[in-house]
Amino acid sequence: MYQPNQPADVIWPPTDLWSDEPPMESDWHRKQMQVLIDSLESHWHDRQDFYCSGNLTIYYSLTQRKSEDFRGPDFFVVLGCERRERRSWTVWQEGGRLPNVIAEILSDSTADIDRGLKKQIYQDVLRVPEYFWFDPQRFELCGFHLLEGRYVPLEATEAGWLWSGQLGLFFGALQGCLRLLTAAGAVIPTPAERAEAAQQRAEQAEQRAQVEKQRAGQERQRAERLAQRLREQGLDPDAP
Structure with a gap:
């Protein structure tokens, strides 16, 4: 086990030693x-x-x-x-x-x-x-x-x-x-995975917003068609 107390005559190497490891195998x-x-x-x-x-x-x-x-x-x-x-x-x-x-x-x-x-x-x-x-x-x-x-x-x-x-x-x-x-x-996760997950959540939220926007547009179109048919029949679509 390493012991920090050393003999007085040791040869001191530089204090900023560089790593001496071989490159990764793959x-x-x-x-x-x-x-x-x-x-x-x-x-x-x-x-x-x-x-x-x-x-x-x-x-x-x-x-x-x-x-x-x-x-x-x-x-x-x-x-x-x-x-x-x-x-x-x-x-x-x-x-x-x-x-x-x-x-x-x-x-x-x-x-x-x-x-x-x-x-x-x-x-x-x-x-x-x-x-x-x-x-x-x-x-x-x-x-x-x-x-x-x-x-x-x-x-x-x-x-x-x-x-x-x-x-x-x-x-x-x-x-x-x-x-x-x-x-x-x-x-x-790694930071890159966190960022990717956040991007995916943002894209999914945007997709949901687009779906809701399309659904709302379709509902407005149906309401407008219904109102037009009522007017053609002489009825006021805004009447209580």
């Missing part, structure tokens, strides 16, 4: 990572006490060296910190804070590492309270929480969702994508 991985980040930041728009990112290097070397001990989770959340942009998450510059939640998106080239080595590091070294992985090809969602120093599997709901006690939200696989859901089971 557009799908990039979009999946961004969906999680965007939806959480939007859902917690009024909070300033967290940081979430993805494919960003976490430097956690005990000797505070950039060249050793670093990982770049697909998605991670740190609680109790300042909400601001960062070039990387450098533990010794963040008061020793480590991720509260990590999620990895499995692929053919990373699945074994995500299920094995990374899980061990997150459990034994970083002591991440909750770890999730999602395999989009096998539609496999697994989650673990740290209990007495060991990862214990989280129990899924009937829908296959996993509860994150750290976030107070569910992780759920929906339509081939890993999403965050509220305790009530509502999918947390």
Whole structure:
């Protein structure tokens, strides 16, 4: 586990380390990572006490060296910190804070590492309270929480969702994508999805208004035809 107290003769690296992560394996991985980040930041728009990112290097070397001990989770959340942009998450510059939640998106080239080595590091070294992985090809969602120093599997709901006690939200696989859901089971939308939904509501409201306008016009035409027939019969349509 990371310890913030270091020997006096350590070599101090720059404090503004850049992330050292490889590019995403596919557009799908990039979009999946961004969906999680965007939806959480939007859902917690009024909070300033967290940081979430993805494919960003976490430097956690005990000797505070950039060249050793670093990982770049697909998605991670740190609680109790300042909400601001960062070039990387450098533990010794963040008061020793480590991720509260990590999620990895499995692929053919990373699945074994995500299920094995990374899980061990997150459990034994970083002591991440909750770890999730999602395999989009096998539609496999697994989650673990740290209990007495060991990862214990989280129990899924009937829908296959996993509860994150750290976030107070569910992780759920929906339509081939890993999403965050509220305790009530509502999918947390991204800002783009919110905007799209608002646009759809506006278009539907406009369509309803047009239908009502057409209906009102048809009613006026029927009333006018009826009044004309009454006049032709010598009757006053406005008579009480």
